[in-house]
Each structure stands twice: as structure tokens, then as C-alpha cells.
Amino acid sequence: MTKPQIWVAATLVLFFALYILEMSTKRTDEQVKPNPTTAMQQQNPQVSADQPPEKLVVNLGCTGCHGGDLSGTAMAPSLHAVKDNWSRDGLINYLRNPSSYMSSSRFEELKSKYPNTMMPSFSNIDVKVLGKVADYLISLSK
Ligand code: HEC
Numbered sequence: 001m002t003k004p005q006i007w008v009a010a011t012l013v014l015f016f017a018l019y020i021l022e023m024s025t026k027r028t029d030e031q032v033k034p035n036p037t038t039a040m041q042q043q044n045p046q047v048s049a050d051q052p053p054e055k056l057v058v059n060l061g062c063t064g065c066h067g068g069d070l071s072g073t074a075m076a077p078s079l080h081a082v083k084d085n086w087s088r089d090g091l092i093n094y095l096r097n098p099s100s101y102m103s104s105s106r107f108e109e110l111k112s113k114y115p116n117t118m119m120p121s122f123s124n125i126d127v128k129v130l131g132k133v134a135d136y137l138i139s140l141s142k
Pocket of ligand 1 (some may be wrong): 120
């Protein structure tokens, strides 16, 4: 090959390499981009309003903090007397936005009792599901 031929060949190889590189990065971009619907479903894999409430409190993770029978653990208080403090609607609101209740004196006390855990917000859960959970919690109160 003559010198100019080598230059032409080298330039072609370079363009080809860049083209391959661009194609491969494009493909990984698409693969990495999360699909929002899938992400939501993954967060709450098996929750629907036709499940029994005993199953909902497990699938939503309530039992993970409040205990298998919801009678309280070192991480979170018992839920066996919520009727003393909550109406059904109040409970649904609380589950959707627990932080808005934090300034009440009852919650100041709960916060200091369970300093390392915080009640998470369940605002992304269907209100029908939360209503079912609220009914269930109220039914646990004697
Ligand atoms: C990460 C642990 C955690 C999870 C999961 C959790 N909680 Fe809680 N929950 C708490 C803590 C801690 C408190 C006490 C308030 C605070 O410190 O935020 C609380 C408080 C509550 C209260 C108020 C109790 C009272 O005496 O007024 C209710 C009702 C409640 N949780 C219900 C639920 C339900 C229903 C679920 C599932 C949908 C759930 N929690 C999931 C930790 C948790």
C-alpha cells in the first residue's frame, strides 16, 4: 500500500470503530432506562383490594415493623388499640401522609420511643387497599 492508501484505510477503520461504539452505547442507554410502570409494580409486587387484610399487612410490610401479629416490636408500636385514637378516614389519611401528624404530642412521644424507625408513607397505594387495612386495624381494637 502507498502512504495515501494507508491514510484512507486508517480513516475508514476509525469511522467504523466510532460507529460501532455509538451503536453499542445507544443500546445500553435503552437497557438501563427504567420503565416507570415496572418500577411501581416492583415496589408493590402483590397488593390488590381483593386480598384479605391479613395478607395486605404482610405484603405492604406493616408486619415487618409492627410485628407478625401487629402487637408491636422494638421498632414500632402495637396497632391493637388504634380505635382509641383514630377514625377510619383518619387512619387512611395517616397512612398516606404520616409526616403531617408528627407535630402532635402523641407523635412526639412515639418518635422518641422509636427513634431509629419512621412510619413510611403509603401514598402510592390504592385508597381501597388502605381502607381495607384501616377497617382491619380498627377490628383488632377491643
Ligand atoms: C419501617 C417500619 C414501619 C413500617 C413498614 C410500618 N410502620 Fe407503622 N409505624 C412505624 C413507627 C416507627 C411508628 C411510630 C410513629 C413514628 O415514629 O413514625 C408507626 C406508627 C403507626 C401507626 C400509628 C400508631 C398510633 O398509635 O397511632 C399506625 C396506625 C401504623 N403505624 C400503621 C401501619 C400500617 C397499616 C403499616 C403497613 C401499611 C405500617 N404501619 C408500616 C413503623 C412502621
